[in-house]
Amino acid sequence: MILVTGASGQLGRLIVASLLQRGTPASQIIAAVRSPEKAQDLAEQGILVRQADYMDTxxxxAAMEGVKRVVLVxxxxxxQRTVQHKNLIQAAQEVKVERLAYTSMLNAQHSPLALAAEHVETEQVLQDSGIPHVLLRNGWYxxxxxxxxxxxxxxxxxLGCAEEGKYATAARADYAEAAAVAITAENQAGKVYELAGDNxxxxxxxxxxxxxxxxxxxVYKNLSEAEYTNALVQVGLPEGFAGILADSDAGAAKGALFDDSKTLSALIGRPTTPIEDSIKAAL
Structure with missing residues (x-):
């Protein structure tokens, strides 16, 4: 049994879909969700939906019953991430799962992005847990x-404050497929994948x-980090979240969201989705 956390979310749903596409029977997939009513469509596909709240141990x-592998989205x-992830990892540890795949952040250990801190902490919790695991260090979607x-x-x-910084993005579906590969393929425990788009x-x-x-x-208008934060607040984003996004752009200016290893396309066995295709899909 493979449990996917956040299975009603954007990435979690795509991971479930990718598992199905790769031949995992629906009866062997557990969709762990906070609100089961939001995953009725998954249940209708024969997937077992279990209620699970990161803050409710x-x-x-209960959600971990019979589980052998976990994708921790x-x-x-x-x-709140570190505490929430720790709770999930402890539950996985108690049932002695044989593998856990965690969606971390690109170059987490060396990233200047504020978002990286909780990923680094979670990676350490995983290391200390003794659970065989694989780290999926996802780049920007x-x-x-x-x-x-x-x-x-x-x-x-x-608008942004990334200057000439490069983004090696890939579609969520590309990262979802990588998670499906990492949790089902052989000899994955101990792997650390730095995942990013080809172009x-x-x-x-x-x-x-x-x-x-x-x-x-x-056209692109480059702003200062403070100006970009303010622009995001003006369009309705909470100030804290706006600051995080601006910090990420500033980190991109330093190369934090660039990677040219093509590890992602190698893992999934195909080129990553070009940004032009994602633009067309969005329109």
Whole structure:
């Protein structure tokens, strides 16, 4: 039995889909979700849906019954992640799971991004647990930018503070497939994968690609980190989250979101999804 956490979320759903596509029977997949009513479509496919809350250790213990492998999709609750992940890892440890795959961050150990800290802490918890594990250090999702492509077209601008920093992005589905491979293939325990897209781009180049795909003129406007944070707040983002996004852009300016190893495409056995395709899909 393979348990996928956050299975009703964007990445978790894609991991479940990829497991099915790769031949894992639905009856061997457990979708661990906080709200089972949001995973009714998964249950209808024959997948076992179990309620599990990162902060409810009893629910985690119950969800782990009969589980041999776990895909720990990192929590979206920044500031709570380490505690939440530790609770899940302890539940997995108690049932002696044979493998756990964790979605960490690209070059987590050396990343200047504020988001990296909780990933590093989680990796250490995993190391200390003794559970055989594989680290999936995911780079930036293409959807982090294409999710707001309509707004960029409307205003004729992509905003950021990444300067000439390169983003080696890939589609969520690419990272999901990597997780499915890592949890099902042989000889994965102990592996650390630095995962990123095959083709990197600056935000100025991204704006050019948006222009080419949409037929509308879109340019990149580089701001200071403080200016970009303020711009994000003005469009409705909470100040703390806006600061995290701006910090990530500033980190990209230092090369934190670039990787040219092509480890991801090698793992999944195909090229990663070009950013142009993700732009088209978003539109």
């Amino acid at each position: 009893a629910s985690l213990a 990192s929590s979206s609750e920044v500031g 293409s959807e982090n930018y294409t999710g707001t492509v309509a707004m960029a077209i409307e205003h004729g601008a992509v 990197a781009f600056t935000l100025a180049e991204y704006a050019q690609k948006v222009s080419q795909v949409s037929g509308k003129n879109v």
